[in-house]
Amino acid sequence: MIPIIYNLDCITGAQQFIADATVDLVIADPPYNLGFGGTSHTKTKRPRFDIIANDQLSQRNYQRFTFQWLRQAHRILKPGRHIYVCIDWRMYPYMALWMRRVGFIVKNCIVWNKVNMGMGWQYRFQHEFIIFAVKGEKSRRISTRSATDIWSIPRISGNKTIHPTEKPLEVMEKMVLNSSEPGEWVVDFFSGSAPAGEAVIRNDRKLTAFEIDPHWYEVSKERIDSLRR
16 A cells, blocks of 8 residues: 655645545644744744645635535545544634534544643643544444543644644544554545654555645655655
């Protein structure tokens, strides 16, 4: 199973390369539309990274963009299969509503407890949400009955991240292991630095990933290629 990553946005890429109802699992860690460039706790007091693509849109354009990729995710998933969408509290109500409008059935809201607190002043941030949804009424069961909707996994400290919104490998592995089997096809809509891609490859699934930004595409490609050496 040779992993494939395209330097394309997931909307165009899915339209071109993925047929209807063929994918076993979709993972999406999209831009939250917060214009985030990583920690500013640096010597220059400036964010470590440039703002990622589609992370500073008008509300109307962000909604349009989100509907476009959600429709593609719904189209390519097999009936009964799962999608995980990472989001934070500010955008969660919108994302959950938009997912329902394109046809997904939201089954749960997983809370990723980052264990260590992050930025903020009026109650410092220590969590993000992961929306767990299914295509169709009949849902495939996750692989374990012991999983809860709280995932306590330490975040990567801001000075060690290689991408401004990087998720720990363990977060992505939970999605892969709970919602797919070896040999099945997992599609990563927003590769970034490829933590989801690594989780897919390490656990013997078939990977297709998309990354619009040329720099992050090269970072993802190098990480994915290194796992095959």
